[in-house]
Amino acid sequence: MTLRDEVTQTINPGDDFYQYVNKKWLDAHPIPADKSRFGAFTELDETVNAQLRALLESPTAADEPYTVALAKKYYTAGMDIASIEGRGLDPLQPTIAAIKQLQSPDDIKALIAMRHSEGRGLVWSLDIDVDEKNSQAYVMLISQGGLLLPDRDYYFEQSEQFDKTRAAYKKFLVDLFTAIGETDAEARADNVYALEEKLAAASNTSIENRDIEKLYNPFTFDELAQKFAGFDWPTYAQQTGIAVMKGVVVHQPKFLQAALELVASESLDTWKDYLLAHSVAPNLRLLSQQFADLHFDFFGKVLTGAEQQEERHKRIIRSLTSQLPQPAGRLYIEAHFDESAKEKITELVDHVRAALGDRIQQLDWMSDETKAKALEKLATFMPLLGYPDTWRSYDKLQLSDDYFENIFAIKKFEWAHDIARATGPVDRHEWLMSPATVNAYYWPNTNGITFPAAILQPPFFDADGDFAANYGSIGEVIGHELSHGFDDQGSMYDKVGNLKSWWTDADREAFEVRAKKLVQQFDSYEIDGQHVKGELTLGENIADLGGILIAYDALQKKLAESGEREPVDGFTPEQRFFIAQARGWRMNIRPELALQFLVTDPHSPTFLRVNGVVTNVDEWYDAWQVKEGDALYKSPEDRVRIW
DSSP: HHHHHHSSSTTTTTTOOOHHHHHHHHHHOOOOTOOOOEEHHHHHHHHHHHHHHHHHOOOOOOOOOOHHHHHHHHHHTEEEHHHHHHHTTTHHHHHHHHTTTTOSSHHHHHHHHHHHHHHBBEEEEEEEEEEETTTEEEEEEEEEEOOOSSSSSGGGGOOHHHHHHHHHHHHHHHHHEEETOOSSSSHHHHHHHHHHHHHTTTTTTGGGGGGGHHHHHHHHHHHHHHHHTSSOOHHHHHSSSSSSHHHEEOHHHHHHHHHHHHHHOOOHHHHHHHHHHHHHGGGGGOOOHHHHHHHHIIIIIIHHOOOOOHHHHHHHHHHHHHHHHHHHHHHHHHHHHHHHHHHHHHHHHHHHHHHHHHHHHHSSOOOHHHHHHHHHHTTTTTEEEEOOSSSOOTTTTTOOOOOOHHHHHHHHHHHHHHHHTTTTOTTOOOOOOOOSSSOOOOETTTEEEEEEGGGGGTTTTTOOOOOOHHHOOOHHHHHHHHTTTSSGGGGGGGSSOOBOOOOOHHHHHHHHHHHHHHHHHHHOOEEEEEEOOTTHHHHHHHHHHHHHHHHHHHHHHHHHHHHOOOOOOBBBBBHHHHHHHHTOOOOEOOOOOOOOOOHOOOOOTTTTTHHHHHHHHHHHOOOHHHTTTTOOOOGGGGGOOOO
């Protein structure tokens, strides 16, 4: 199909650029029954999933690396349907029995500590990460949790959609207690919901959780015991292994205080019901089909709109990529990654980074003092491309033929790994994502961007394809991730990844004035009665806007160097750039998942990642002759300009 055939010529680009580029594809690709969305990312992910399946089911070679053998063992255990069906609820029976034997609030606290010592969350989560204010060291983090619905707002938003979801959730809880053989299922479900509602009321909103300064609340263990009395923190520290640290950072002190007070004030029976629900519900999908169906009926159908479960092999491969990211990644890249792509993407990263440097130097609202520090930060950006230079060792991880037990063996292994390195230097080359994942990310604590192998292929990157399209697709994604270092959150970290101000007050104020205009723009968009949250999506919107501008500048430099300005199918390089950018965000999505994303996702809906962004880009107006009167037209003085 030519580009001319791909676009919808009956749609004016200036009225709806997203639909102009994507309508034909969207119409030809309805959401499969086993999906809640389908787009460019999903389509490529399906390809990667199929490639991994073929590799995982291939005969074992005598010289296979242990990590590859580990991935295959995990997959084989997950695909052993006969054994999983034969065990039914048995894998969870010891957990259920232990909860029934709890006799006091102290027993509840001991159970929380035990779960955290195994790398599992309960009521709150315990994690290790880079210290926000000392990027050379790790820190332990306590963060709010304790809810089975996607976000605290699901308990309080007043609308027909949320009312239906809450009713369906309560029914799920009744069905859950019935399925595990408990009596008084409705009363128990009411207990769980009521306790969750109290925890939700004490939880930060998704927007509050974007205030990274307010999330940084360090405590020594002595201070922790004073502030959050009634909990045996010394024993907890010893049991979980975090006693090797000097203390912890509590992200949401209000939540932790409320949770501990509820342990004391709520009845033991209520807590038993809650702990049963929270111990069983997340693990239903690991059990026989009866229980996996119960999990899917709510978490799949109700919350995301999917009509049927994915085939089992797809689910197990997604679990594998999540649980064993590097073994899955190593298996994938050794069979499917073209090493020449790494060289070409490195060159593209260099071009886009240079373009950002030029834009910083040309800013009319930033002082020379802050510009110099911004350029220093840009110079220290660390790109991780394709796959890790050194693969992690998994030699101490032993898996069995039991899929359920393997999940928890991995959690314990990972927690032990985290504790073992907790007092050592930060691994600045660590990968937080599998090379077999179709995505990319920026990590402010290391000032690094990561592009896994799986995304370095069409439709995002074609090493031998149209360079204008490459700049519009993967180039824009590179620019997006680089821009995260200078969005409303990333800009608060210095060049070595510390949460530390490096701006003049006047420059920060000028930045915030511009950012506020972007908040107001996205606040104005409404989907099915729900508004986009401009504050929640601000960081991603800044990155989207910065990314497209930076990649466009890099394209212009490439064009000046190469002189390759020939149209393709009648489209100029600039037009092909914008088509490629819009093509990358094409997606059909079910309303249930769209609602969940509006509440929880820091990214704007995909059509706004096109239409909401290009309206601020002067070069888009020029490329498509967009004029006053077109639906997407904004006057030059109303266009948001940041980076």
